[in-house]
Every structure is written in structure tokens, then in C-alpha cells.
Amino acid sequence: MTAHEPFSVWAPHARDVRLRLNGEVLPMRAGRGNWWTADRVAEPGMRYGFELFDGEHWSKTLPDPRSTAQPDGVHGLSEVTDPDHAWTSGDWTGRPLAGQVIYELHVGTFSPEGTFEGVIGKLDYLRDLGVTAIELMPVQPFGGERNWGYDGVEWHAVHQGYGGPEGLKQLVDAAHDKGLGVILDVVYNHFGPDGNYNGMFGPYTSGGSTGWGEVVNISGHDSDEVRAYILDAVRLWLADYRIDGLRLDAVHSLDDTGAYSLLEQMQYIADDVTARTGVPRYLIAESDLNNPRVITGTDGGGYGLAGQWVDDIHHALHTIVSGEDHAYYEDFGSLDALAKTLRGGYYFDGIWSSYRGRTHGRPINTAAIPAHRLVTYTTTHDQTGNRARGDRPSMSLTPAQQVLKAAVIYSSPFTPMLFMGEEFGAQTPFAFFCSHTDAELNRLTSEGRKREFARSGWDHSEVPDPADPATFEASRLDWDFSEEQQEIHAAYRQLLHLRRELGLARANLSKLLVETGTEEEKWLAMGHEDVLLVANLSEQPVTAPYGGELIWSFTQPTVELDRTVLGPWEFALVRR
Known part of the structure; x- marks a missing residue:
């Protein structure tokens, strides 16, 4: 809820709506477009919620779908936040994606504190390593205190346990003061199962499943307001929070059939904020489609995003070094496959995929699309955490193999990304964890993980229980380096500094x-x-x-x- 404006909520499913504000119940009146408004102006610090009447019963007090703060969690009252912040990094001129070295991290397990403040304490370390931007895994509110973040429900708010809205702004400010950009991972393809009350207000979903939750309604009846809900979130992060870039989770799961793509509309907002502030803002998509349209300019019929994650390069490098060839790795493993991805980004560019049982992808025009638009890595939260035990490559590879993989990635002209801890060969896993407030949800999540990995031959006893606090605790980084880890860290630091000094990112793919x-x-x-x-x-x-x-x-x-x-x-x- 934006301060200094009347309380309002979009609720086409309700017959009547009332506002509960600081213990007082106030009526709301229906207006244009199924928006309900109260005769009370929102001021910072006010605690509120909405109650819906379905024709027979009033609901319990529900948080605002557009809440910007949930001090008591996803089931509690919303809080009006102050949009102003005493920024100290006013001279930050930003960084475009080209030339970046990205460091992906999970706020809850990256530092001993598990907070935004804990990340601030490591910024000097990251800058010295050679990192230019941190990428935060999702920080929107989720059920409980432990979660990867991909179960977020209030898409305009910040998880209180990490430090809430003010804590995130302080982190962005501190990063900019030290010359580091901030990228935020956001999820618009599904809602989390715990604390998701949006469906009581309106058609935020449209049925069907993405595999993680119901399909978000961005193309069906009443989808304009759902699109606006997402696009307003994009503007919130880029403008109000001064986030430099957004990583868009699994855009291939968006049911987007509009003449104007949601990605195109998001890019328009990024361009608009850039023009208004003079500070570059950019979008990076995670896409499994191998469709260069995502990163092709609008003048060429594309969506114009600055970049996308490219799993093909990871898969080709991982299989040849580790020897693993199961599941989606089955199409990789040869030297030719690795060479092809290094030359053109995609391995699947219209060729047959045994894993998919069909042809997949189309080629990138390497003469027209700069190499920096492809974000590459030796591992990510997915490639580690979606393994049965959450074991990292560094837990099975030798130091020489780990540094070799890094050398291939950092010597390429693509935009490199590290996953937290890989730079020192972390021996702690990064397993999937959650702490839903509903015991039945926790049980179903645990059983679902076991069924998923049983199909790949894993014994149930080898799959950590996501809801067990010990799974989360084991996933925290251990910052006490062994002698071997110090050597790996020194090698990573040297490679990243040589990448800059030798200009290894300067060539486009057609000249590599x-x-x-x-x-x-x-x-x-x-x-x-x-x-x-x-x-x-x-x-x-x-x-x-x-x-x-x-x-x-x-x-x-x-x-x-x-x-x-x-x-x-x-x-x-x-x-x-």
C-alpha cells in the first residue's frame, strides 16, 4: 500500500469489502474496475488488512495483495511503508550488464547472520574477489522463516526476517557506495502455497499447473490487473528500491499469449526508469526455450532484454568434467558439445534432444547479439539445490577440476556468474529447504521431493527433509577456509582479475x-x-x-x- 493515498484493493470476487485498520473496521465502496476504496488515507506505520464478503460470510482479515511490508509474516496484517529513504549513494551512475561479474547468493545462508546486514558485511570481500554485482535470490515474503524464496506470495513486499523493506534499501545503498550493482531474482510464474490469499480477491491465477503452482493469469479474463500487479512490482524494485537489474525466473512458464508480451512490457519499464534516472536498469531472463527472441532487440522483433541464463554451456562443461550423464545431461558429455556452446551459446539450436524427445531451440545470430547477453556459470542455486542431497560440484571435484571449470567460464566473452561459496570450494551443501506454517504442506513437500528423486534411483534416506531445520543449517556457508580452500579462492580471484586486465570479454562470438x-x-x-x-x-x-x-x-x-x-x-x- 502506497503511503499518502486512500486505502484501496482490487477485489472482483467479493460482494463487499471492509478495511480493518489499527483494530477499527471501516466500510469500503466499490468503484470502477472492481476497485474498492475507503475514506481513510494510508500513513506510514499503519497496520491493516481487508475482509471479504462472499454473499454469505465474511472472511478473516487478509493481508493486502499489494502489501509492501508483512512484519508478522504472510498471514499477518500488512503495514504501510514510507517510500522515502535517506539514500547515501546518490552519485551511483550504475553499470550495464556488459562487463559485469555476478555473484548469486541466498540471503538466509550466505552469512552467519542470515540477513541483509550480514550481506553488507561481506561486500568488501566480494569486491576484492572481482565481483561487480550481487544477485539476491528472491526476498519476497514466504511462509515461515526458511525458504529458497521461490514460494513468495506478496510480490511488492520484502521478507521481514531478512530485514524487511528498509533492510533491503540499506543493502542496495551500501552496495552502490562500494561500486557494486544489485540484481534481484523475482518470480512471476507462480505463487507460493503458504499465505497465498490473492485468489480470494480476484483471478490472479487461471488454473493449470506450472509444476510449482497454478498458472498466473496474464492472458485470460481480468488479466489486465494481474499484469499491472506484476508491472508495478517491476517498477517498484527498479525505481523505489534502486535495484539495478531483475532476474526473471522461468519465463518459459508464463502463459503469455498477448499481442504485447509481458517481457516486452517489463523491458519498457526498465527503459523508462533508465531514461528518468540516467542510471542503467536491465532485465535478465531464465528461459528454457533457447529462443534468441528474448535477447534480440525490439528493432529486430525481439523483446530487447539485456540477458538470459544459458544452461547449455553449464551442462556441456559439467558433464565433460564430472562424467555425469543422467536426466537432462544425457544429450551432453562430448568435447564437440562444449565447443558448440562456446561458439554459439546454445547447444540446442534446432537439433534433436533425446531428453525432450523432440527438436529444440533455434540459433543465435552471433554477429548481431553481443556475447555478454548470455550469462554463464559453473553452477547455480538450481544446479546445486535441485540435486537430491544438494551437493555442490566442489564436494566431488578436485581443486584442479574446479579451477579449470572457472577458467573456461571466466576466459569466455559471456557474462560470468558465481554461486556463493564456489569461489573457495565450499564443502557445505545447498539443499532445498522450506518452513511452511502448515504441517501438511511440509509433509507434502517432503514426500514430493522423495518421489521425484526415487525416479532417478535415489534412496529416500539420502534426500534431506526440506522442512527439517537441520537441512537449512547444513546449507549455511562455512567461512572458515582450509588451506586448500584458500588456494581455490586465490585462483578464483586471480582469474577474475585477469579477465578484466586481459580484456577477455571484449570479443563477440563471431570473432572468438x-x-x-x-x-x-x-x-x-x-x-x-x-x-x-x-x-x-x-x-x-x-x-x-x-x-x-x-x-x-x-x-x-x-x-x-x-x-x-x-x-x-x-x-x-x-x-x-
Whole structure:
């Protein structure tokens, strides 16, 4: 609820609506477009909720779908917040996506405090590492105190346990003061199951399932107000909170059939806030469609988003280093697959997918679409947390393998992203966890996870209970580094600083050199006319016909003018 305006709510499903304000019950009158309004102006600090009459009964007091604060959780009263903030980072000029190094983190498990303040305490560490922007997993309110964040219900509010609206603004301010951007992960493809009262007010969903919840109504009857609900949230984060970018979760699950795509409308808002403030704002989509339209400019018939996550590069690199080939990894594993993704971003560009049982994707025009629009990584919250035990790659790979994967990602022209803890080879898992306030929801969530992984051969005892507090506690990062972790951290820091110093992100994909050996001699050479990464993606020693002057390596390869001799999982950055 915006301060200094009359209390109002969209409630087409209600026959009557009343406002409960600081213990007082006030009538509301129906107006245009099924909006109900009270003769009372909202002021910061007021606690309120709405009660709906269905023709026979009044509901309990419900939180506002457009609540900006839920001090007592998703089932409690909403609070009017003050939109003003004493910003200290007024000279922040922003950063476009190009040139960024992103660090994805979960607020609740990143620091010992598990709060926005705890993240602030690590900003100097991240800046020294070479990070330029932090990406927060969703912070909208959810049931209980422990959750990944993808079960959010009030899409204009901030989880109180992290520090609430004021805490998020303080984090953004502190990050900008230190020259770091802030990206916020937002979920508009489903509502969480705990505390979702929106359906009592109006048709926020339209039936059907995304696999996580009912399909959000952005194309059906009365969908204009649902779209406005989402678009107003986008403007809220970008303008009022001064967030630099939004990561849009699973846009392929949006039931979007309008002539004007929701993504296109979101991009218009980002462009408008950029124009009004002079500070770049951008959108990054998570999309499983391998459709370059998402990142193609509007003049080319695209949606014009700044970037998208690209799982194909991750899958190709992960399978070749780890040897895993189950589920969606089954189409990858070859050196050719990795080389193809490094040359063109997508592996599936209109070819057959065994996992999907159909052809998938279309090619990117690498001459027209800059490489920085593709966000790449060695792992993410999904690629770790959606494993049965939530085990990280660093829990099974050697330090050499971990640093090799990082070298491939950071030597490419794509926008790199780290997942919290990978930079020091964290040995703590990142399992799926939740703390729904309904015991039955917790039981169903746990059983659903066990059924999901049983199909892949996992024993029930190996799947942590998401609702068990121990699952959450085990997922907290341990910041007490071993000697080995210090070495990995130093290597990550060096790679990220070399990426900047050597200009490894400067070429577009059409100018990038990518050459490989055979499946017997799995060497990879990738780079530019002056600097190359030469890597061995196998357990066997290899000799690659590319050499020069050694710039840096995690190990001690033999680099000569015309060749590089590499031991198992070794790499070398060379000046040609």
C-alpha cells in the first residue's frame, strides 16, 4: 500500500469489502474496475488488512495483495511503508550488464547472520574477489522463516526476517557506495502455497499447473490487473528500491499469449526508469526455450532484454568434467558439445534432444547479439539445490577440476556468474529447504521431493527433509577456509582479475577462436589473437598445438612457443 493515498484493493470476487485498520473496521465502496476504496488515507506505520464478503460470510482479515511490508509474516496484517529513504549513494551512475561479474547468493545462508546486514558485511570481500554485482535470490515474503524464496506470495513486499523493506534499501545503498550493482531474482510464474490469499480477491491465477503452482493469469479474463500487479512490482524494485537489474525466473512458464508480451512490457519499464534516472536498469531472463527472441532487440522483433541464463554451456562443461550423464545431461558429455556452446551459446539450436524427445531451440545470430547477453556459470542455486542431497560440484571435484571449470567460464566473452561459496570450494551443501506454517504442506513437500528423486534411483534416506531445520543449517556457508580452500579462492580471484586486465570479454562470438582436439585428446583452445586459454578436459596428458608465453596457471604446465603440454585437468592462459 502506497503511503499518502486512500486505502484501496482490487477485489472482483467479493460482494463487499471492509478495511480493518489499527483494530477499527471501516466500510469500503466499490468503484470502477472492481476497485474498492475507503475514506481513510494510508500513513506510514499503519497496520491493516481487508475482509471479504462472499454473499454469505465474511472472511478473516487478509493481508493486502499489494502489501509492501508483512512484519508478522504472510498471514499477518500488512503495514504501510514510507517510500522515502535517506539514500547515501546518490552519485551511483550504475553499470550495464556488459562487463559485469555476478555473484548469486541466498540471503538466509550466505552469512552467519542470515540477513541483509550480514550481506553488507561481506561486500568488501566480494569486491576484492572481482565481483561487480550481487544477485539476491528472491526476498519476497514466504511462509515461515526458511525458504529458497521461490514460494513468495506478496510480490511488492520484502521478507521481514531478512530485514524487511528498509533492510533491503540499506543493502542496495551500501552496495552502490562500494561500486557494486544489485540484481534481484523475482518470480512471476507462480505463487507460493503458504499465505497465498490473492485468489480470494480476484483471478490472479487461471488454473493449470506450472509444476510449482497454478498458472498466473496474464492472458485470460481480468488479466489486465494481474499484469499491472506484476508491472508495478517491476517498477517498484527498479525505481523505489534502486535495484539495478531483475532476474526473471522461468519465463518459459508464463502463459503469455498477448499481442504485447509481458517481457516486452517489463523491458519498457526498465527503459523508462533508465531514461528518468540516467542510471542503467536491465532485465535478465531464465528461459528454457533457447529462443534468441528474448535477447534480440525490439528493432529486430525481439523483446530487447539485456540477458538470459544459458544452461547449455553449464551442462556441456559439467558433464565433460564430472562424467555425469543422467536426466537432462544425457544429450551432453562430448568435447564437440562444449565447443558448440562456446561458439554459439546454445547447444540446442534446432537439433534433436533425446531428453525432450523432440527438436529444440533455434540459433543465435552471433554477429548481431553481443556475447555478454548470455550469462554463464559453473553452477547455480538450481544446479546445486535441485540435486537430491544438494551437493555442490566442489564436494566431488578436485581443486584442479574446479579451477579449470572457472577458467573456461571466466576466459569466455559471456557474462560470468558465481554461486556463493564456489569461489573457495565450499564443502557445505545447498539443499532445498522450506518452513511452511502448515504441517501438511511440509509433509507434502517432503514426500514430493522423495518421489521425484526415487525416479532417478535415489534412496529416500539420502534426500534431506526440506522442512527439517537441520537441512537449512547444513546449507549455511562455512567461512572458515582450509588451506586448500584458500588456494581455490586465490585462483578464483586471480582469474577474475585477469579477465578484466586481459580484456577477455571484449570479443563477440563471431570473432572468438574455439578449437578442440579429439575425444581421445580432449584439449580446448579458446580466446583471441593475443590471449588464449588452453585446457585439458580429461584425466590423460595432452599436447595442444597452441603455445606462447605463459601468463598464469593454477598448476605448472609446459608452455612452449608452438605448443602447450598439459597434465590431467590442467590449463594455461598464454600470450600468443
